[in-house]
Amino acid sequence: MERYYLLLSQCAGDCGTAEALHVLSKVCGFRVEVAGQGVISIVSKNSENIVRCSSKLVCARCIVKEVYRASLSEGWDIALGAAAEVLSRELAMRASKERVGVDVEVSDVALRLSAAERALVAEKLISMLRARDNRLVTLRSTPDFHIWVGILSDYLSFGVILQKFRGDRYRSREPHRRVYRRPFALVPQVARLILNFSLNPLHGPFLDAFCGTGATLIEAALEGFYGVGVDLDYENIRGARRNSLQHGVYHLIDLIISDAAHLPFRRDVFALAAFDPPYGRAASCKGKQPHLLLTEALERVLASLKPGARAAFLSPGSEEYSAVAESAERVCSIYVHSSLVRVLWVIEKSFAKNQQAELL
Structure with missing residues (x-):
């Protein structure tokens, strides 16, 4: 078993x-823990499944494979020297070019060093590596060998960045690029976020009870789910x-004109649901x-879900929505602007609730 780190952006x-944490542990089955702000530690036998699972995540920035760990008490010179020895062997196995571009990223999660001190750590490590391999040159833009140094709570981690995820991977699906646009339509990142919180081990169709312009349906279809979208507005359905x-996923989607308070579905149909109900002035x-x-x-959504299924949705953080807490779990919040903070809620349908509903 090897240790990897998923680095997250602040998106x-x-x-x-x-x-x-939800997708990696509950859906993909990895052993995970928070190693620091924006750093998730993952233990696994190989990196392929980690990369595949992490590619679903909205804020995934890159995957790092740890090659050496040192205690903070060792001192920087000793830790850097030992890490350089391990990294030089890793470099010899990976790179066969006459000149090899190297870059070092120092992440000070524990906030122990200044920017100048972090730059000095990177320079020292590169000089130690260059002393062991004269092919190395510093290359920031497209390095052949990207090294990560993590200054975590009580240890130093040295690793190699295996996979980077493009920050613009959702740009083609932004609201202003859609053929049908509405004010305050969900951006694809938020649509993917609530979809990911609804993921669970069950297999079956996906439900969006307030589909609007179809943002969440499209994200679900891109993940291979058959989805059903409901909206009371004919223009939204169209x-x-x-x-x-436009995005080539219509074959995986059905659309129904209906009131979300009177969904036309039998019980225990859907394996997951995610939606953004209407609120605000618009x-x-x-x-x-x-x-x-x-x-x-x-x-109605809960009745249509299979036992063990999950529903994720958004609501404003205002007092009038406080009753939602009686049936749903508040997970996190997303700041939109000074007048709106979106709260993300999750409901998981238990087997006990399903049995109770059948008795009634």
Whole structure:
């Protein structure tokens, strides 16, 4: 078993870490723990499954394989010298070019060093590596060998970056690029975020009870799920169809005009659900109060889920939505602007609730 680290960007605040822990441990089955802010430690036999699983995550930045660990009490010179010896052997196995570009990234999770001190650590390590292998040159843009130094709570970790994830991988699906657009439509990162929180070991169709322009349906379809989208607005249903055709996933999607408070599905159909109900000044709830509509819709969504299935959804953080806490677990929050903070909630349908519903 080897140790790897998933490095996260700050794209979704505390939701990014919660998302990574849920998907990596509950869905993919890895042993994980938080090693520091934006750093998830993973123990696994190989890196392929880690890369495949991490590619689903909204805030995934890169995967690091640890090759050496040192105690903070050893001192920097001893730790860097020992790490350089291990890294030089790793470099000899990987690189066969006459000149090898190297870069060092120092992540001070424990906030022990200044920017100048971090730069000095990187320079020292590169000079030690160059003394062992004269092929090395510093190359920041496209290095052949990217080294990561993690200054964690009580130890130093030295590793090699195996995989980087593009920061612009959602750009092609941004709202302004869709053929059908609506104000305040979900950006693909948030749509993927709530989808990931709904993931579970069950297999089956996906439900979006307030599909809108189809952002969450598209993300689910790109992961291979057959999805059903519901909306009371015909223009949204028509627009979601156009957007799914644009992204080539319409064959995995069905769209239904219906009230989310009266979903036309039998019990125990869907394996997962994720949605963003209407709220705010731009919301159209057809005469209903948004928080009451959400409460009614949750009952119908929960009834249509299989036992053990999960539903993830967003709501404002205002007081009128406090009743949601009676049935759902608050996971994290996403700051939108000064007047809106989105709270992400998760409900897992237990087997006991399903048996109780059958008795009623």
